[in-house]
Amino acid sequence: MAFLALLPGILLFLLAYFRARKLLFPDLFFGSSTALLFFLFGIFSASLHLPQNQPQHYIHKISSEKAHFLKLSILETLKPDAFSDKYIAEVNAVNGKSAHGKLLVLLPKDSLKKPFLEGEQLLISADLTPVPPPLNLHQFNYADFMNRKGVWRQANLRQGTFKKLQKKESGLKTSAANWRRKISAALKKHHFEQDELSLVQALLLGQKQDISAQTYNNFAAAGAIHILAVSGLHVGIIMLMLHWLFKPLTGLKNGKFLKTFLVILCLWGFAVLAGLSPSVVRAVTMFSFLAVGLEIKRRTGTLNSIFLSLLLLLLVKPGWIFEVGFQLSYLAVLSIVLFQPLLNRLYTPANRILKYFWDLLSVTLAAQLGVLPLSLYYFHQFPGLFFLTNLLILPFLGVILIMGVLVIFLALVDMLPSFIAETYGIIIKILIKTVDWIAGHEQFLFKDIGFSLAEVLSWYLFLFTAFLLWKSFGYKRLLAVLISAIILQSVYISSEVRQENRLIVFHKSRSSLVATQHNDQLMLYHNLKSPAKDLKLLQNFMVGEDLQQIREAPLKNIYLQKGHFLMLIDSSGFLPKQTPFNTHLLLTGAPGINLERLLMNLKPAAIIADGSNYPSVIKKWKKTAKAKHIPFFYTGEDGAYILE
Known part of the structure; x- marks a missing residue:
């Protein structure tokens, strides 16, 4: 389907190209057709990377009805959690048949077992399950994070078996890992x-x-978090040093070409040593183009180099556009190229020492200006x-x-x-x-x-129009700044007058948390032994919803939400003789009840079990609810239950 859409785009571009050759002055038609072609190429490339469009992908060769034997090669070691070491592996075969695709492998921590190494090949037998999404609102979505890396399933070796094979994968990344x-x-x-x-x-x-x-x-x-990741900052410093180191070569015949070639070769050598991680590959690709742009010695050459590297990377890996590091790297570099010359207009130091520190400060301010809205959106803090x-x-x-x-x-x-x-x-x-x-x-x-996506977009619109006005004053540019300022104000005004009214059952292991949200206030009912505001899941929720106030109280037996009742049955198993119509039943503390007998007298709209119940009891409840055709929600699998 994407290919069929691409064909008209190519034909339109060719028509625009041959038409433009006959024109003395170019018009918008050629530029618009070129932009459309790149857009269609992006859609085509993105569709090719989806597993459903790859017949040999392992998700087409597995089923939930039977166990599978998979041959894997370890590609990358991830940061472990409290219970497991984590790896990204490439699937080579499923049940002896050739396959491909990335898989998240979880190895339970065990002092008797050695961790896997990059390049090692494994034979495993385990169930492949989707990477679980977050169970509460505004938590980090690890499933989306893995999906953008091309990882669509995980294998937990706690419930499976594995065997290390003698033969190891060979290749550039494996050699770099050995080094x-x-x-x-x-x-x-x-x-x-x-x-x-x-x-x-x-x-x-x-x-x-x-x-x-x-x-x-x-x-x-x-x-200083950018210092910990080998990315644009490190590669940029290395490129400038190499640029200075090979500068004498410019005196030779074809010296500029030789110098640029050696700089790019050294940059890619560093990328191999750093494991060819996505952040390093992105940075080295961008600065390889910038190395060429530096030799051109024009700001337009630098900008063209940045956008060419951006286009190349997104055509090869379209999913990278959703990665935080990718977005921040390019925004920082673009902001430095655009804003730093303008900041230098404000002040010209008298001596070289002051000039050095002013240049450093202006680069820092320019980079921060470009990444600040996105940093607030993702990390909700400002150093x-x-x-x-x-x-x-x-x-x-x-x-x-x-x-x-x-x-x-x-x-x-x-x-x-x-x-x-x-x-x-x-x-x-x-x-x-x-x-x-x-x-x-x-x-x-x-x-x-708290920082919403609407705020991010409106702030970048304002910064872009302010840049154009700062660069060259004009009536139309001033009008654009005023319009963007009005849009920005409208976003903040609309967020202040929002109407949010809902009831939420959060997931928390061994505890029960029920909250009612009214606009910017949260009323939380719980049985925790410590203040609920110290919980990370609630801190994330408060920031994500931009809530100003939280109040706490013990759990109640019944809650009302816009004509819907939520009735709580705790470990005592007590239930009122008369219950309202359209009741949602919340089971907490693993109450010793006969659910089948209870459902004969009570016809709830839904049954909810939170994280305070035993898994074995939940399985029985789920089976009973299914037999009675009543919706059953378990917060440990389905996430927080929301009653609007």
Whole structure:
């Protein structure tokens, strides 16, 4: 279907192209047809990546009625959770028949079992289930996150079996993973502390799995989270250093071509070493085009390089457009290219030292201006000391990266002097202490900021029109700024006058939480032993809904929501003799009731079981409700129950 839509787009583009060749001045027809062609190409590429359009994808070769044997190759190690190590694997075969597709593999943590390594091949027998969505509103959607990576099923080896095969997968990524393991082993010989070693692996090898939660949170609070991911910042610094290192080559014949070729070759060598992760591939692709743009020495050449890399990446991997890192990287670079020259107009330092720090500050401000709306939307916080973090850390990040490469090389050849290792360890420790000190000033970290998608779009519209006006003043541009300001105000006014009235049964293991939401206030009924406002799920809900007030009270037996009653039966099993019509029945605390007998007298509109019940009891209730043709909802599978 997408291909059939693409054909008219190609014909229209060819018609516009040959027509444009005969025109003295180009018109909108050619540009519009080109934009339409790219749009249709995007739809075609996206449809090709969907499993339903790939006959050899493993989802077409599995069923829920029987067990399957799958041959896998481990592609990537993910950050583990409290119970399992996580991996992304490529399916090679299902029941001996060739197949492909990515699979999330969960390996239960066990001190007797060694974790999987990239390149290892496995034979597993396990049920393949969809990656579960979040069970409560405004929680991180891990299912969507995995789907955008092309992962549509998961295999939990806690309920399955596996066998490691002797043969290992060969290839560029496997070789890079082996090199990273050798580097990590070589560095461990020089007694780096765990925090220092994990930071070196993150900065230079793109491996963030071993970073502690405390260190990660401190970097986020200090506005330095971008330092932990090998992405645009690191690749940009490396590109500028390579640009300076190979500058003497420009004096040779075809020197510019040779210089650009060597810069791009070194960048891709770094990408291979960092594991060819999506963030690294995106950054290296973008800066490979920028390396060409730098030689052109025109701002339009730089912008064209950015958009060409963007187009190429999205044609190859259209799902990347939904990834946060992709969006932030390109917005930061675009914002620097567009806004930094304008900021430099405001002030021209008198000496080179002031100019260096002003350039650094203006780049930081320009990047922050471009990513701020999206950062608030995804992370709901703003580090007020971000400029101080960048002024203290960015000037030395290049030194940290260069010295890190030297330390890695000397460690690999077993020629790393102890004083160099100790010096580098001290530098990394100073970096961690600096970030900890900045993060310690919590009064400058603005958290729990509610920010909607409508606000993001309206703010970017305002910034774009303000940029055009700032660049060149004009009546039409001023009018565009005023219109965008009115749209922005309308978004905020509409959010203030919203009318939200609903009842929610949240999922919480071993507890019951029932809430009524009225506009910007939440009334929460629960049986928790500690204040409910400390729960992460409620904090996420309050921020996501931009709620201003929460009140708490013990659980009640009956709730009313717009003519619908929610009746609670707890562990006592008590039920009133008379019950209202159109009642929703909430079972909590695994009450010892005979549900079949109860349903003979009571005809509820629906039965809800929350996380305070035993799984074995829920299975019986579900079976009984199905036999009586009554809808049954279990919050541990179906998520929070909402009664509008």
